Amino acid sequence: MEMNTRLQVEHPITEMITGTDLVEWQIKVASGEPLPMTQEQIRKTGHAFEARIYAEDPAGGFLPGAGPLNYLSTPEPSSTTRVETGVRQGDEVSIHYDPMIAKLVVWGENRPSALQLLIEQLRNYQIAGLQTNINFLIDLASHGHFQAADVHTGFIDQHMATLFPVKTVSNEKIAQLALAYVLNENASTRKSLNRLNPFDLELNFRPNYTPTRKFQLKVGEKEHQVEVKSKGVDFEVRVDGGAWLNVKATRKPHENRFLLQTNINGHVSCFNTVIESGSIALYDDTGLTSAEVVQPKFVTADSAMEGANAGSVIAPMPGVLDKVFVKPGDSVKAGTPLAVLIAMKMEHVLKAAMDGVVKAVPNAEGSNVQKGAVLIAFESN
Known part of the structure; x- marks a missing residue:
């Protein structure tokens, strides 16, 4: 029989459903004190889940990743939510060590309520700068068979088609990605204007003329041609030569991110948005949607x-x-x-x-x- 005297990585699950602190117990025992409780005194209450947040590529065979945590926003800790981590915004996940970023642990009165809280808190876990498994964990926890507790070691292989579907990004979402980029560029340009210089014109000002910007966005493995016309908060956006979308969009700065609000045909959407060196990250209830601004070949060749x-x-x-x-x-x-x-x-x-x-x-x-x-x-x- 193997004797393993260390705490397991899943020990927060035990702590959440028993109200104990196993680390404290371990220290007390090592100091010669008796265990605070006997086995008969331990009572289990509710249900808990632990999700490991990793820098990895689930669709690419779960290959490990590395890179900077340019933006990191975690769920708010509470009596029902724990975030165990050793990193903070600005740190880097190294190629030399395990790429685990954190353990997200939640508790509920029963399995369905705990699982729903897990999904909500995964949506609140936002990272930019490197690829993570958060979207995959959301899809996994939302899967019908997982919710029904029909889970086994071959679960991912069995449900590969539904866990890794060929996802198409709507033209509306591509337009929102494009507007996040354009609004951020406009804000940066406006910030650099010299208000005392009469030759520094207000951004995009032309009498009787609506300026149009054209650029390419890479969403997933596909590149899209985007055109954006702007006049104040009113925009027209066209994706891949399709129909023009009329969009109202505003940008509200908040620390090292900004809040993007769009109105497309009366449907209002709000996103936490992070832009770093041409990378665009939008966070909403579905998780993360990201894109890259494609540089012209003469720039990258x-x-x-x-x-x-x-x-x-x-x-x-x-x-x-x-x-x-x-x-x-x-x-x-x-x-x-x-x-x-x-x-x-x-x-x-x-x-x-x-x-x-x-x-x-x-x-x-x-x-x-x-x-x-x-x-x-x-x-x-």
Whole structure:
């Protein structure tokens, strides 16, 4: 029989339903004191859930992630909600350690009420700067079979199609993402205006002219062409050449985020919004919706990477490029090991997806690389 004398990671569940403090008990026992209660005195009340908040990509095989916590807003702790964490806003989840950010623990009088509180508090857990599993946890806790307690170790595999559906983002939500970006840009420009300079014109002011902005947003894996016309709080937004949407939108700053309110055909929506370096994050009752502003190719083009095709090796997660087995000019066959990436103390051997010739190796051995970085660029044979 194995004897494990440490507290388990799920010990807050026991504490929530028994009203005990197991850490305090452990310290007392280590000091030679007796246990505060006997087994017969312990009473269980209600139901509790614990959700682990991780920096990971659930849709990508739950590969671990890393990066900065540019924005972090947690649920308010109470007698029914606990947040156990060791990070704060501005910290960074490292590639060298377990990517767990926090444990969210909730209590209810019964399982349904505890589960509903878990979903509500997951929606209140907002992080920007790196990918997390929060949206997945919301979908998991909202799943009909999970709510019916029909849960087993093969649950995720069995319900893969419903837990990881092909989600389409509506044109209305894309318009809201676009307006968050435009309003933030307008506010930044207006802030820089010199009110004492007569040549500093009010933003977008033109007599008898409605300015139009055009840019691309990447939502998920799809890029969308967006056009925005503005006049005060009234906007017209068109996505991918479709119908124009009439939208009223306002922005209210609040600490390091802002509140976005939109009115589309009488439907009013409010979002917590965070924008960092072209990344847009909208938080509402459905969780997080994010997008990236696509930079023009002349801004992002890297001559060494031009011509790199789908066979190029991309970092599947942040990590350290430990070994590179090829150099520019080498011919390789599909399946040939090319490099070793170390992340979260695990080695990942990256192999060629096709026959080809190595065109470039942009990163040296020992380099820290971000998810999506091109590690080996190829030319096909």
